[in-house]
Amino acid sequence: MNITKTFAYNKVTNFKSNSSKQTASQTQAGLKKLKSIDEYLELTGKLKISQVNFFSSKSIAIPESKLDNIINNQSVQYVLKPQEAYKQLDDGNKKALIHLVKAAKAFDTVFLKQDCSCNIEARKQLQQAAEKGDTHAQKALVLFDIFKGIEGNDGLSDKPVRLFKNKKLAPGKNVYPEDLSKQELIDYLKNNIEQASAILGNNTVVKRNGKKLEAIPYNVEYAAEYNKAAKELLLAAKETTHKGFADYLKMQAQALVSDDPEFSYKADQMWANLKDSPLEFTIGRESYADGLSGAVVADKELAQKLKENNIVAKAKDFVGVRVGIVDLPASEKLAEYEGFLKDLSLLMPMNERYKQSIDMTNPGEKIPQTLADVDLIYLSGDYASCRPGITLAQNLPNDDKFSVMLNSGRRNVFHKQVRRTEDPERRKKILNALVEIDQHKWYNKEADHWFTIGHELSHSLGPMSTLEGNDKKASLGQGMGDIIEENKADIGSLVATNYLQNIDKYTEEQANQIYLTWAVRQLPLSKPDLTQAHRFREVMQLNYFIERGAINFKENGKLSIDPKKFPQVANDMLKDIIQVQLDGDAKKAKAFVEKYGKWTPALEYASNTLKGLSPKPYKIIVAPLAG
Secondary structure (H helix, E strand, O other), rough: OOOHHHHOOOOOOOOHHHOOOOOOOOOOOOOOOOHHHHHHHHOOOOOOOOOOOOOOOOOOOOHHHHHHHHHHHEEEEOOOOHHHHHHOOOHHHHHHHHHHHHHHHHHHHHHHHHOOOOHHHHHHHHHHHHOOOOOOHHOOOOOOOOHOOOOOOOOOOOOEEEEEEEOOOOOOOOOOOOOOOHHHHHHHHHHOOHHHHHHOOOOOEEEEEEEEEEEEEEEHHOOOHHHHHHHHHHHHHOOOOOOOHHHHHHHHHHHHHHHHHHEEEOOOOOOOOOOOOOEEEEEEOOOOOOHHHHHHOHHHHHHHHHHHHHOOOOOOHHHHHEEEEHHHHHHHHHHHHHHHHHHHHHHOOOHHHHHOOOOOOOOOOOOOOEEEEEEEEEEHHHHHOOOOOOOOEEEEOOOOOHHHOOOOOEEEEEEEEHHOOHHHHHHHHHHHHHEEEHHHHHHHHHHHHHHHHHHHHHOOOOOEEEEOOOOOHHHHHOOOHHHHHHHHHHHHHHHHHHHHHHOOOOOOOHHHHHHHHHHHHHHHOOOOOOOHHHHHHHHHHHHHHHHHHOEEEOOOOOOOOHHHHHHHHHHHHHHHHHHHHHHHOOOOOOOHHHOOOOEEEEEHHHHHHHHHHOOOOOOEEEEEEHH
């Protein structure tokens, strides 16, 4: 099949690139000096930005004493050093890893450019000051590396943490002109509807060209970085001893440098269907950071024009890269869940009204879905931008990618080090402070992993688009689409839990552990805003389950669950969520999100209690095997 003929625009696959750096010389007494600051970020290419002097004695917005507290008391390290897994690799795959990491690092600059026009210059000036011994700059550089940019969230408040005074991220980041307003973009698209497909494509950077807007494909805008990554992928393909993985790397390299979307389609297809590769390399593309595309599509007049012209608006992809070693025995155990997907698809409310990515009319057809448990070696770009979280697992490609549209496969990757990093003492304090003592027995760290499996699989379930065929996330307006989709995945996992209990995959005790552990993890550290999709959906879910009696939690009280009510309440909420996705109505989505996203006295009590238990919301990624 010629994908070029099937899809009109999207000539370039945008691949979420990486920007991952490790903080070097951190000591318990505080960060005194950073060694070889330049070594973990290659500043390739030239970015046309105004040469603003970001660094001066007064330019850093966060006092040095507060940065000290962040680094020494509010941070947790994720050490990506799977020595045993690495030792088991043969020499060819060890050599391939070196090139895969280099390929990942080549994307660092891409994400920095996508995020903000000033990121590269700001980082450069911080590095220069840090090398001269400025301790304030050294510590600010650590936070820059945590956020992978000039701004992030700490999870302790609903306001962003900004490194520099008078500098903040734009809603469209730097994939749109940073001075472009929502209304200006709406008006421009209404008057230039022939450009809308390109401007609202998920893999184009939009720039000003006089009074016009111009959409530039990612592989043109980031040609230097993409070419360098492609070269390293070809070198890795020569070294790996796994033919299927080598073939994928070669196709992925071709996709990076080609205008033909068929190469990116084939690369996604090959990656999604890798079964026994000892290595993992993912160029991920997700759209949580785009705060502008959904906002403009919410305009009814523009939405009607897009519909009349058969244009599907998509949120911009931001690039991130994952490099890891696949735990093959653990992955084989995960593969059992593939066999449940058909039945789970039939449990989705109103499933007869829409197409699902794994929906099959032929019962004998193989489900194109793989699951891999991975020891991480390196994370970069969007994957490493801890603002404040770090991803636990992923189900990719997303619904707007060709391989999913054509039912060619999805891949679920689980991060072993991330799920195993926890402070058991703090968790015990949380249970004592906020959970009824007779239900402590149901809290189980492993149950969180079981739940996450269901969450990721549920991204493959439910409608792929609105009933009218539009992008289900972009159609729901700024931030709403991401909140609703993550909401669906969470509640879909609870529905799956009940099904898996009914077929004796889980015992009643295990199901109760999943329910209680999930409920505890919904308790908010701070009041989230609409840009924090994962955090906002947690508030919605708590309120929904509390309202219907499946969770009991009141101000100055302790949380408890009624496991018998969970299946019905989960089904009810899942039906509500899917109806919102099918309608594709931004106004209805906003009403649903606001109804259940209310900040209550009970949530405020939980937040204040959690803040008093020494939280560590800042995540420092250390990757010693990445060189």
